[in-house]
Amino acid sequence: MNAATINPQEAAHFGALAADWWDPHGSSAMLHKLNPVRLAYIRDQIDLHWHVDARERYALAGRSAIDVGCGAGLLAEPLARMGAAVTGVDAAPENIAAAKAHAAGQGLAITYHAGELAALPAATFDLVTSMEVVEHVTDPAAFIGELAARLAPGGLMILSTPNRTMWSKLLLVEAAERVGAVPRGTHDWDQFLKPEELTEMLEGAGLEVIDRSGLSPSAAKGFKLGGSEALNYLLAARWPG
Template sequence: MEAAATRGAAIFLREAPLGATSFAMTAATINPREAAHFGALAADWWNPKGSSAMLHRLNPVRLAYIRDQIDAHWHVDARERHPLQGRRALDVGCGAGLLAEPLARLGAAVTGVDAAPENIAAAREHAAGQGLAITYFAGELTSLPPQTFDLVTAMEVIEHVADPAAFVAGLAARLAGDGLMILSTPNRTAASKLLLVEAAERIGAVPRGTHDWDAFLKPEELTALLEGAGLKVVDRTGLSPSPARGFKLGGSEALNYLIAARHA
């Protein structure tokens, strides 16, 4: 679910505060407790000053990375306003649509899926108000019609699923032959435990219970899961706090990172 709660004092909202994206998207991976936790935040998802405030600040940085990877993968001119025109995009753990809507504006036919029905209801209402035709599903990834997608994203989701390997395999099964997959997730380091879990929850930047540090994946662990699902990592970058801009790409991966992959 785009998790909605800020993360760290660097604080990475799981798209649902940092993606509080939805969590387990297959029958084997959905974690009911996680789905309920983020579903309770649905009504506040689109409030830029609410519980998802940090996510609203983080989203432009993630979008910049996604755009760079789109341009590189499909050799698109950076000046093109609709680089996803004619392509299908799937946002898994979409929350209330913070990422799905920008992808639609980039020209994609977007499908969003989230484990929390409350998030999907909020996403549908907001998209309708924006005049955006986005297809939303509540439930497991397997509940979607049988089809593949050119772009598959899951931002701040894998750390919330019950079975990361099964989750990645499910994402890979939905990726078209020439498709691009982009994930983001916090790293399991001493710094992330201090800033994204302990400090964030203590100061109220993230709702208590949002993160389980033991479930965070190190880059090499996520890479192994992707390779095990028949994918090849093509790029990886850190996502870190910036005094000037709030967040920035590149540099340290100690708190959070993004990773792009394609079929091997």
């Protein structure tokens, strides 16, 4: 496959947020609240998939990982700290510049690319992640196909995305953008995917969905795993067999 899935308007929108991506109180504050919960899910799936002891610090030692739609590296850096050889790719050059600068400051060796996933050198990865990205591309099915093409045999793919429900329209789009919890124009509710739709795309790419979890608001922690999928959910997939 060699699909072009970047939406230039979306890339420009997120590129404009690059300067304060790492500020937990800035325009990406919601991502900073989401990230620990997403990381917990990713770690659980890594441990289950590769039979890793939950106490192991370097759960991805000797493995490769790619984070697609990596922004300024909010997920790529923790994956590197787990021992993975990490590649990050993002549509916005501004995000990649910020990601490279931050990783250098942390002493982390992460390979970053700006542009289409399909334009990267041919390679597959043990872990493929793409968080809150599929709802921003021009052709979700083609994008999922590109992700699948990057997944190595025996590998693990993890995705997260908002659900297309009335709750997500009210809370993630209308309320969150009105009060400034997320920047205006971040979400297009019509582009959200229901779990069944995303599952069908993954299966169409030859993958098998092995787990799904809701990601819902929590008064104590901001967000929590499990429970309702009405706002957001995570999926884990692999090659069958």
